[in-house]
Amino acid sequence: MISIKEVTKQTGISVRTLRYYDEINLLPPAGKTEGGHRLYGEKELKKLQEIQFLKTLGFNLKEIDDMLSNENWDWAQGLENQLNYIMKEKEKILEIESTLKGLMNGLTIDGKIDLVYVNKLIQLYKQDTEKRKLYKEQYFHSHDSELLDLLPNMNRNDPDTLEWIALIGQLKQHMNKGSDAPEIQRIIRRIHEKTIETFGDNEGFLDKVWEVRKSPEKSREVGFYPIEQDMLDFFEKAWDIFMEN
Amino acid sequence: MISIKEVTKQTGISVRTLRYYDEINLLPPAGKTEGGHRLYGEKELKKLQEIQFLKTLGFNLKEIDDMLSNENWDWAQGLENQLNYIMKEKEKILEIESTLKGLMNGLTIDGKIDLVYVNKLIQLYKQDTEKRKLYKEQYFHSHDSELLDLLPNMNRNDPDTLEWIALIGQLKQHMNKGSDAPEIQRIIRRIHEKTIETFGDNEGFLDKVWEVRKSPEKSREVGFYPIEQDMLDFFEKAWDIFMEN
DNA sequence: GTTGAAAGTGACGTAACGTAATCTTGTATA
DNA sequence: TATACAAGATTACGTTACGTCACTTTCAAC
Numbered sequence: 001m002i003s004i005k006e007v008t009k010q011t012g013i014s015v016r017t018l019r020y021y022d023e024i025n026l027l028p029p030a031g032k033t034e035g036g037h038r039l040y041g042e043k044e045l046k047k048l049q050e051i052q053f054l055k056t057l058g059f060n061l062k063e064i065d066d067m068l069s070n071e072n073w074d075w076a077q078g079l080e081n082q083l084n085y086i087m088k089e090k091e092k093i094l095e096i097e098s099t100l101k102g103l104m105n106g107l108t109i110d111g112k113i114d115l116v117y118v119n120k121l122i123q124l125y126k127q128d129t130e131k132r133k134l135y136k137e138q139y140f141h142s143h144d145s146e147l148l149d150l151l152p153n154m155n156r157n158d159p160d161t162l163e164w165i166a167l168i169g170q171l172k173q174h175m176n177k178g179s180d181a182p183e184i185q186r187i188i189r190r191i192h193e194k195t196i197e198t199f200g201d202n203e204g205f206l207d208k209v210w211e212v213r214k215s216p217e218k219s220r221e222v223g224f225y226p227i228e229q230d231m232l233d234f235f236e237k238a239w240d241i242f243m244e245n
Numbered sequence: 246m247i248s249i250k251e252v253t254k255q256t257g258i259s260v261r262t263l264r265y266y267d268e269i270n271l272l273p274p275a276g277k278t279e280g281g282h283r284l285y286g287e288k289e290l291k292k293l294q295e296i297q298f299l300k301t302l303g304f305n306l307k308e309i310d311d312m313l314s315n316e317n318w319d320w321a322q323g324l325e326n327q328l329n330y331i332m333k334e335k336e337k338i339l340e341i342e343s344t345l346k347g348l349m350n351g352l353t354i355d356g357k358i359d360l361v362y363v364n365k366l367i368q369l370y371k372q373d374t375e376k377r378k379l380y381k382e383q384y385f386h387s388h389d390s391e392l393l394d395l396l397p398n399m400n401r402n403d404p405d406t407l408e409w410i411a412l413i414g415q416l417k418q419h420m421n422k423g424s425d426a427p428e429i430q431r432i433i434r435r436i437h438e439k440t441i442e443t444f445g446d447n448e449g450f451l452d453k454v455w456e457v458r459k460s461p462e463k464s465r466e467v468g469f470y471p472i473e474q475d476m477l478d479f480f481e482k483a484w485d486i487f488m489e490n
Numbered sequence: 491g492t493t494g495a496a497a498g499t500g501a502c503g504t505a506a507c508g509t510a511a512t513c514t515t516g517t518a519t520a
Numbered sequence: 521t522a523t524a525c526a527a528g529a530t531t532a533c534g535t536t537a538c539g540t541c542a543c544t545t546t547c548a549a550c
Contacts, residue, residue: 003547005496015497020538035546037497046361053364057348058341061537075352083345086338093335096303100328103302107320116291119298248516250527260528265507280515282528306506 001030001039011048026065027051058086098155105154105161106225108169125223135221139212140205147205150198154225160198167191171238172231179238188242246275246284256293271310272296303331343400350399350406351470353414370468380466384457385450392450395443399470405443412436416483417476424483433487 004015021027027047029038054064067073107113152164167187174183212218214232249260266272272292274283299309312318352358397409412432419428444451457463459477
């Protein structure tokens with residue numbers, strides 16, 4: 001029989017917690033002193049450790065109570081249920097992660113966020129997975145699919161995607177200058193280099209991408225991140241100037 | 246100005262929620278009727294959608310209030326903070342997933358769970374990542390590392406690992422029979438086949454694995470899942486019998 | 491016996507509503 | 521226009537797993 005102080009010292013668990021576990025009858029003390037102070041034995045210490053461990057697995061106290069007090073608890077089933085629950089949580093977290101990265105990238109490019117618009121995009125994106133695939137197959141051939149994966153994806157932030165985003169963001173920032181301004185032309189040159197690095201000489205593929213990119217509807221259909229019309233026009237003009245030299 | 250009923254119909258948000266948002270001053274109605282019924286305008290509808298969207302990103306209502314009412318809110322910083330938070334949550338979830346899978350596999354093999362023991366194993370495992378690597382390098386050569394990855398890992402549940410676990414679990418189940426019993430020998434044969442399938446003719450590597458496996462200390466050092474001594478002895482005997490025929 | 495630390499018992503606060511009870515308002519119909 | 525019934529208002533308790541007072545009592549050392 002050891003005092004509550006000993007228990008907290010050995011386990012790092014607070015007095016309040018032990019009191020609460022007593023209150024909800026999850027872990028009553030082995031006994032009490034005359035004055036009413038709680039006393040714990042070896043068995044209680046072990047149970048306490050079990051409780052702590054099960055908590056790290058995401059079970060709540062009610063479930064833990066069931067598991068530890070019911071002698072015929074079906075551990076296989078219980079663990080599987082918990083794993084299912086955890087997998088759903090994981091899905092949610094991964095989606096949040098992806099959306100947050102997309103928002104941050106969009107912020108870099110556009111300099112602002114229209115939450116309602118973004119939300120609509122996301123809902124649309126979630127709904128039409130099947131349709132989007134069909135459209136992609138319509139505009140691109142199957143042997144283009146590897147190349148499609150190389151296009152910047154707003155929901156990632158690998159270094160490659162980040163550079164594309166940085167470049168587009170810089171273009172947008174300098175749009176007030178003429179399309180032949182040296183800053184613009186420097187950015188275009190870097191975009192040109194990076195295009196060659198990434199896609200080599202697949203001109204046919206790039207032409208198709210550009211065709212889709214220039215059409216807001218087609219872009220939406222295949223799930224490209226929306227870029228405003230004047231930005232696209234500006235880019236095309238600057239690109240043509242670069243190509244002339 | 247539309248009624249609360251219209252709002253719930255359009256957004257799917259409950260009356261209670263709207264009342265709560267009014268109460269905490271996150272989204273006060275645009276006005277009220279003479280009798281005190283809440284009325285909302287277009288602006289409020291939009292804000293409501295924004296709130297809902299930000300909630301899906303894991304922000305709490307206090308943060309959302311800050312974001313939407315503070316005109317100079319630093320979105321880049323706010324999103325990055327949230328992403329950091331989410332990444333930590335993801336880490337936790339992944340760890341839980343791995344532990345749960347390990348527990349389920351352990352349950353299949355041993356038929357029971359000693360929570361305190363498993364917890365100790367996990368704590369040990371977390372602490373000594375560095376040491377474990379050193380021990381592995383000591384017992385195995387660098388060119389064995391790919392083969393080490395092929396060994397069953399308790400924290401996964403790919404089909405391969407699952408078959409190893411099922412086989413070991415079946416062995417354990419029939420341990421009361423003699424090591425030359427036909428059931429046992431069938432299982433050993435399958436283990437033999439699978440060993441060849443997986444590791445080919447790397448006999449040297451398998452000898453080293455078996456050497457570590459047979460020593461409880463070495464197994465602990467490199468992080469192998471602990472298997473009881475009598476089980477190991479039983480397996481070795483059955484294996485020898487199989488090899489004689 | 492004194493005294494200071496440790497423990498006891500309430501009780502409130504937390505986040506974001508759900509739910510129930512009771513009362514009032516809005517509106518469609520007779 | 522009186523009435524009935526749906527919809528809304530207010531109030532308040534429940535939820536999870538404790539943290540944090542405030543105040544009182546017990547324990548252990550001197």
